[in-house]
Amino acid sequence: MAKSLRSKWRRKMRAEKRKKVAPKELARLKSTLGQGENGEITMKDMAEIATVVPVHKLKQKSEDVEMKTEEDGPSKMEMDSKRSKKTMLDEHGQYPKWMNQRQAKKLKSKRKAVKGKHKLKKGVAW
Template identity: 75%
Template sequence: MAKSLRSKWKRKMRAEKRKKNAPKELARLKSTLAMGGKGEISMKDVEEIATVVPAEKLKEKVADVDMKGEDDTGKMDMDGKRSKKTLLDEHGQYPTWMSQRQAKKMRGKRNAKKGKAKKPKGIAW
């Protein structure tokens, strides 16, 4: 979609900015990691660069996965309540990844099956 001259220019300028700021970011990251060995590191400095997760939470996650075993690893129950045919969930909502155009098309198909045909647009001769 983004093929206009303006978007191409913006992408180019963002790439230039990334190139310009990369050495600063790398130096900042290296200095932060260097301070970590001495124990002088503050979490606020690291939070600016990366997401910080406490070690206890990670250990709990690993322990939970080990307890469950391999039974639940291959199955996701995210869209278990969604109709395979119409892609509607229990509240009558389409998935978030579906575009408005696709949703309108699916709605039209559903309504056509009910017998409610739409009137054609334009002048009838």
């Protein structure tokens, strides 16, 4: 934000509002987590809310994934369409969605200039 008086005032008021709302927000968060007044969460309570998985199973699963990638070798990300890096055209002659019309026009003009350019023959022209 800028440093105008209005923005400074709004920042100040937002900070005060955060201080005012913080206790209510904390109480609401604790009640949703099921802590209540005692501040303790049991694993049975957590099992009702989310799936509980032991840590050793997660580590074992990640090691299996690493082993598979090493066996297969370096893998490349597969793309839906093949695109020329030089012209940015796909197999249907379309530019990518993110490219704006001005960029597409510029690339098209470059492509046409290279295509229409005639090479001069070596030697002396009489």
